[in-house]
Amino acid sequence: MCSSYGEFLKNRNSNLILANQLDLDNEDIAIDELVYEKNNEKYYANEAIIESLYDLGRFFKFIKLFKILPPSFSYFFYKLIAKNRYRFNNK
Numbered sequence: 001m002c003s004s005y006g007e008f009l010k011n012r013n014s015n016l017i018l019a020n021q022l023d024l025d026n027e028d029i030a031i032d033e034l035v036y037e038k039n040n041e042k043y044y045a046n047e048a049i050i051e052s053l054y055d056l057g058r059f060f061k062f063i064k065l066f067k068i069l070p071p072s073f074s075y076f077f078y079k080l081i082a083k084n085r086y087r088f089n090n091k
Contacts, residue, residue, distance in 0.1 A: 012056050046078040
């Protein structure tokens with residue numbers, strides 16, 4: 001699912017550089033969450049999704065509305081999807 005999401009972003013943002021998990025720092029690998037980096041700042045999990053979609057522009061900018069929700073709320077959904085990613089990916 002992560003590679004599919006990466007391809008989704010890459011198809012919409014040609015300036016994006018996709019990195020392999022092996023290209024990450026050991027600390028980032030240990031976190032075991034999606035990592036998005038821009039301007040030397042790293043975003044993880046739900047924050048990575050929000051920032052990466054926002055950077056696509058156009059109607060994706062609405063995603064910043066999720067910032068008004070408690071971070072634990074969006075993180076809960078991130079973890080729920082991540083936990084079941086293989087089930088979602090096979091359908």
